[in-house]
Amino acid sequence: MSRTMSGLVPLLLAGLALLGACSSTDKPKPTPLESVTPQIAGRQVWSARLDGVQFPLQVVAREGTFVVASTGGTVAAFDAQSGREAWRGEAGSRLSAGVGSDGRFAAVVTQNNDLVVLERGRKSWTAQLSSRTTTSPLVAGERVFVMGVDRVVHAFDALDGRRLWTYRRAGEPLTLAQPGVLGVYKDTLLVGQGASLVGLDPLKGTLRWDVPITSPRGTNEVERLNDLVAPLLRVGDMVCARAFQNAVGCVAANTTSLRWSRLGGGQQGIGGDADLVFGADASDRVTAWKAASGDTAWNNERLLHRGLSAPLSTGRTVVFGDAEGQVHFLSRDDGKTLLRLPTDGSAVVAAPVLSGTTVLVVTRNGGLFAFRPE
Structure with missing residues (x-):
């Protein structure tokens, strides 16, 4: 068994054992919610329901619609403004990853390792993958890009499903079962490979550049797991990511150089804007870093152990969901709670997503809740 395939063991540890306390009876109790006097207006504008989400969902906002998937x-x-269902389709099997979409094509991966591509709800084609997949596919430029838990990247033609190329990084160590990084910067495909942000030629699958976000730490391979985890933040030429349980860093993609890196243990990805980068650590301590320097702008410890999602930065707020279905709108300037809105009581399973002025939150029970902060 190769070391990468033995990553199916710490795959393990990726989403489970390494999170230790997550299944322990000694898990800290969530910090009680403080009373909040709303400082901004905001309300739920529509809701919908799927059959539950038990996998690492990515929600896509494209052309005024939200594209979602269920287990x-x-x-x-769904139309972002009204909540009207635009189209619906079936992959034909339970999912392990999804969804990626360019507005026309939507791609998901099943638990049988099938990549399934739909065109506006109609199943277009399927392709068998060689490994389990937890990272949402990326659809761009009439191509579908997929990365397995072994961090091998495949490119397919979105029109007919032809496999175009495969990229395999030599000597990749044990990898996480947690969603990794797939993104786009101009004409470059961005891929997380270990703790490195890698730029690939999307037409050929060849390496253009490789920038480490951090260096491995720990005394064994499990402790040294530091894969980049989704979601990725891109603002202009700045691309930022979290290395699992290790660090947060930003890369200047135009010069392919590391801008800054700061220690910051956590399992969830990050969000932000041109001025600030936001994220929560393993204890759900929220930190804002200055995008230019990586210096800490503020910390918030009022949501400790609440199981925070990755954040969304929008307007004057940064938005987190938690494990009890609460949605927290924090001030981007100082981290104070401006507004809190409920969902259905089950965990928020993905980073909140913005389309226009509408924020969509998806819960473990399959609830879709659209909010409009004002």
């Missing part, structure tokens, strides 16, 4: 294999698009 049972339903893939659907």
